[in-house]
Amino acid sequence: MAVLVVFNLIALVSFAQQGGVKDESMKDALRPYEILATDAIGNPTFIDFISTKVKSDDTSVYEFLKTIYGFDENTTFVEKEGSAKEQNGIFSKKLFQHYKGIKVEWGQIVVTYKDGFLRSVNGHFTPTKNSRTVPLTPVDNAIKNTIQKIGAEEYAWENMYLQKMLREETQNPKATYYPTAELLLMDKNINEGETDVRLVYKFDIYALSPESHKEYFVDATTGEIVYEESLIMHVGGSGDTRYSGKQTFETQLFNGSYRLHDYTRGNGIITYDLRGNDGYAPFWDFTNSDVNNWWSSAVYNNAARDDAALDAYWGAEMTYDYFLEKHERNSWDRNGARIENYVHSSIDNTRIADWSRNNLSTVGKIRYGDNDELDGNPWTCIDLVGHEFGHDIEATTSQISSFNNYEGGALREGLSDIWGAMVKFYAKPLNTSIYAHGSDVSAFRNMSQPNLHSDPDTYQANHWVFEGNTTNLYPNHTNSAVLSHWFYILAEGIQQQMQ
Missing domain, CATH: 3.10.170.10 (Elastase; domain 1)
Structure with a gap:
């Protein structure tokens, strides 16, 4: 199963490979945008605006996305805090998809705009209509069952030294490595042509022996582990170092x-x-x-x-x-x-x-x-x-x-x-x-x-x-x-x- 990764670059390259629109006069002046890329189920992933007919205020953006993706009033978008950026008068911001107040994993839209009008819309939308939003499996059971399946000899929250370091780092005397879950919706079949949206718990578990640090997505209905992803990034190879001669540094x-x-x-x-x-x-x-x-x-x-x-x-x-x-x-x-x-x-x-x-x-x-x-x-x-x-x-x-x-x-x-x-x-x-x-x-x-x-x-x-x-x-x-x-x-x- 492949995960859709959306880049402006990918959309632009795809557009270029298809030849694009070479004659500006041939563009449909009545259509304010052009869809340059779609996902496996046909939803647009990159939209470029030919003329500036869609305003960039929150209401106009929401109504435009509703027209494109066909969602109902249960779908909302929350702007990521601190995501708004400006460069050369062009602004951008990230919007996270929610359904009935529950965040949708990998549901993210990036909009760019200038002078109050949209320039582009880029991202992935997950169809979530009629998705389950009430869990049947208690969150504590989901966490404990996952810990049992891992079967490690020691976990980070059992190590007093690591717990002490974490509390010092966070300046929170109650901080712990013990998992805290977030309730999400996720498409188990993302990018496969047919959606399978699940209500899941997302949490990470840090095991020390044997070592693993993974993020788990557990079905909140069945208790099944839908997906797991390592939070430790590795680079393998061979070696050599002590390598850059005389350098200055702060001590x-x-x-x-x-x-x-x-x-x-x-x-x-x-x-x-x-x-x-x-x-x-x-x-x-x-x-x-x-x-x-x-x-x-x-x-x-x-x-x-x-x-x-x-x-x-x-x-x-x-x-x-x-x-x-x-x-x-x-x-x-x-x-x-x-x-x-x-x-x-x-x-x-x-x-x-x-x-x-x-x-x-x-x-x-x-x-x-x-x-x-x-x-x-x-x-x-x-x-x-x-x-x-x-x-x-x-x-x-x-x-x-x-x-x-x-x-x-x-x-x-x-x-x-x-x-x-x-x-x-x-x-x-x-x-x-x-x-x-x-x-x-x-x-x-x-x-x-x-x-x-x-x-x-x-x-x-x-x-x-x-x-x-x-x-x-x-x-x-x-x-x-x-x-x-x-x-x-x-x-x-x-x-x-x-x-």
């Missing part, structure tokens, strides 16, 4: 020594030492007692490879600066959310870096393995930092889902590779391997030449991992190369004929 003087805490950027960038632990605790500070605050290779290029922590730390600072300077985005949530690095993790035999964020927390956390299985160079190079940070950008700005890991998940990983390349170029503009992802740790994806690492450069072409393939454990990473290669062509151009 904090604490109890007579310096530590890797930077509170000059947002609500802080912090780097911790896990010393081989596979969770997020216990952890320790990296410290330096040198009076000149010089973190020398003579001290930190040690048996533990502690100089890798400086790459993660400086990389997070550069990532923060890139998004603030180039996109006016104050950390991943636009509100200065804290970034925490955890170096020397033993996750997945240490051959990995991953990102995680609890929905209750305003802290983005990235763990880095030491890559002991290969060459022992920790996974802290700057484009991997930017990649993992990018996952939080995606999670807070879009509804891209890994429901279909072969395509939706590939979009997420492709976008993160793009962010990683841009952060590397921002911080190291003279670097000659901008498009070799993880180049400091023996590159494992190449945006300019994906085939070098057996990744596809074209949708469903050579090296593409099709649904049902059980030999490739990371189809999202493999198929992501199509999007990242597109970005390379967009940025650099290409000489040969395109497929």
